[in-house]
Amino acid sequence: MRAPPDTVDSRNWHRTRVLVLNATFQVLCEAPAERAVALVAIGAAESVVDHEPRVPIRSQHAEIALPVTIRLFEYVYVPHAVTVTDSARATYAGVFRRDRHSCAYCADRAATTIDHVVPRSRGGANSWANLVACCGPCNQRKADRTPEEAGMALLWEPKVPNHIEKAQQRIWRRLAAI
Ligand SMILES: [Zn+2]
Known part of the structure; x- marks a missing residue:
């Protein structure tokens, strides 16, 4: 899409x-x-x-x-x-559920935060495709950057839940x- x-x-x-x-x-x-x-x-x-x-x-x-x-x-x-x-708007709780509380960048640590893949300051949407579960350290490291800029690859493509x-x-x- x-x-x-x-x-x-x-x-x-x-x-x-x-x-x-x-x-x-x-x-x-x-x-x-x-x-x-x-x-x-x-x-x-x-x-x-x-x-x-x-x-x-x-x-x-x-x-x-x-x-x-x-x-x-x-x-x-x-x-x-x-x-x-639910489909009209992605919710943080729904994103945690979809991502099974696992960090989308390292998968090592439990996700406690939600990351905007394209940062909100760059017009990143509150959409299923732009929100991922993220651990605290990864979220801090990525900061206000895109995954490319931060050199951090997403482990899977965020999508609307099945x-x-x-x-x-x-x-x-x-x-x-x-
Ligand atoms: Zn992480």
Whole structure:
């Protein structure tokens, strides 16, 4: 999955993700922007919040402003929806669980801290792909640097946990069928 672009425009908007709310306004998932725009275009959803500044997307028949949040008109029942709410935001507790409390840089010591792979001061996100469990000594050594700058390699690639990824895919399939 590629990182979203820094500046969104009419050419790269399809790399963004849109928060999808159920008809009840509960968070359902984050969906690829193309899918979200298609749902608005066919009248299955409405934009709740448009991207700011406005990014116009032209289709054959209409022009739609790129949304950041949409709401489905019909309620979608999703089993195990409770795990899906997690997918919108990575939590520190979730990162410790995913990484089994083991340091992502040395694996020798128990992780007691969370490291931003790309530091927050450089715009590093609070995302599953940018957060790893880390021991105190490694976190201090890495400081405000990227792994490359610090000469510290990640022992594995941080990703969205499997159970959340699967729940997301289940919802995307459901949305694709609308
Ligand atoms: Zn370590």
